[in-house]
Amino acid sequence: MTALRLTCLALAFLFAMPGPGAAQSSGPLRIEITEGVIEPLPIAIPPFVAENPAAGDLAGRIAEVVAADLEGTGLFRAIDQGAFIARVASFDAAVSYPDWRAINAQALVTGAVTVQGNRLDVRFRLYDVFANAPLGEGLQFGGSTDSWRRIAHKVADAVYSRITGESGYFDSRVAFISQTGPKGQRIRRLALMDYDGANASFLSDGQSLVLAPRFSPRGDQLLYTSYETGRPQIYLLDVNSLRRRVLDDQPGSMTFAPRFSPDGNTVVYSLSTAGNSDIYTLNLGSGRRTRLTSQPSIETAPSFSPDGSQIVFESDRSGTQQLYVMSAGGGEARRISFGAGRYGTPVWSPRGDLIAFTKQNEGRFHIGVMRTDGSEERLLTASFLDEGPTWAPNGRVIMFTRETRGASGAPALYSVDITGRNLKRVATPVAASAPSWSPLLP
């Protein structure tokens, strides 16, 4: 993070020529994400122009990452470069729209890359080919050369955002548990990677059992559970310094399932004592602990609403695991899940509109979403064991753990759109579970 100062400035002045003849346009280029895209939008992403010799290598690779980001959404199809008629030899040359129309490119991304020492600058423009016009202003992102993937993700986020009207999610990271070794003797480590699996690193050494990292709202801290003292306890880890501290160190109790409040000042978690698990909050500033539930049942997996006013959690107070919503201060809880089977691990969407959950029914596990009052339940996946959803920063994609059955079974990360489309495995260096998707990075 330290070396990474990204700059972003609009290059309106570059557009001396306004889009000619907008009359041809039959409406702006647009993908409505919620409508479940059947046909991905064809987009041309030629290699970015290297503005100086030092930029030669990165210019092509940045364009490749942009294309991979956009294609990975399932909403775009990057046109094979072999089909291109036009070449983009200069960033500022006029765009030959007919050549791009001829290969049915609906959108075109052009870019230019400059490298001076460790300094990388990327300019790009997005064009609506059939409107013969740029879509939005040109943008410039700058940073260090070793942050080139982040800069590529920022370009892709801007393209995605302009075409879908939603914020992107590519310049983000995922914390997870890496798992190595045979099923009965797995070594688990805290790990961190870019959302697309690049730049993976380990944050713990595997000596202790660790569970379920959770990002802070700013993406600079993680909560997780570790057994290093012999019982599960929740820890707060600074992602940059790797300094950490134990939270709520009460003799004889176990703490687990922590999550941050949206303002980052409070942690909500489960505390188990005398065999009974209830939900508590801990104010990180004052250290004050507040008990929110007092039931003999298992209350766990709490998650704040994005406005911080409510908490969704699971409880088996009715006899099986179900989802409940209560005020962030505790008090009466309202059951929201009523379908067949058991419901656990609820997570409130960053948009506030949906709750994702794990459902067990008739021997299968599902990831699903429902509205926050429990209505309009939809199951997005089904397998032997799907578990533990986490939301993309824009609330449009969910990542989760899928574990295969049997003695050689292993966990892996998968993602799926909230439409239920575009289910795919997320690349990880080794077997992985318990993903936590960061917010968009600053």
Add this chain to the structure above:
Amino acid sequence: MTNLKPMYGAGAVAIALFLGACASTTNDRFDSAGAGGAVGALGSPSDPTSPAYFQQTVGDRVLFVVDQSTLTPEARATLDGQAGWLNSNPEFSVVVEGHADERGTTEYNIGLGARRATAVQEYLFTQGVALNRIETVSYGKERPLEICSDESCYNQNRRAVTVLTAGAGF
């Protein structure tokens, strides 16, 4: 990004190198090998005061029905034996580890394992073992003993294991 080195990076977390100092970190599968700081000398199974006798003859584990923490008659019989042994060997304490099978979510299974461990703790207490000799910990579904994905393994994994530790309680 730039400052996160792969693996044991500079300033890497000084994680739990004191693992062996605490018996309750022991994975029960390794107990008989004496790993992790559980009672080191198991002794001879023919010696009724030995940890080996406790594990093999008395029986160090009880099993549970799906999603339950109620002690079965068979479990209570095993725990009667454990209590008798512990009452005769007051130099030992125990950590009761609660476990669940893999057919549940991580967090819930920790809660369930805690219930199971506590059910054992409470039963041992009613049989005369002082509470300060009985710690509990839940591993949820994270430490399966058997690794197949059918009931023959699941019923072995839904367990509470009583792990001996040296020294009386504090």
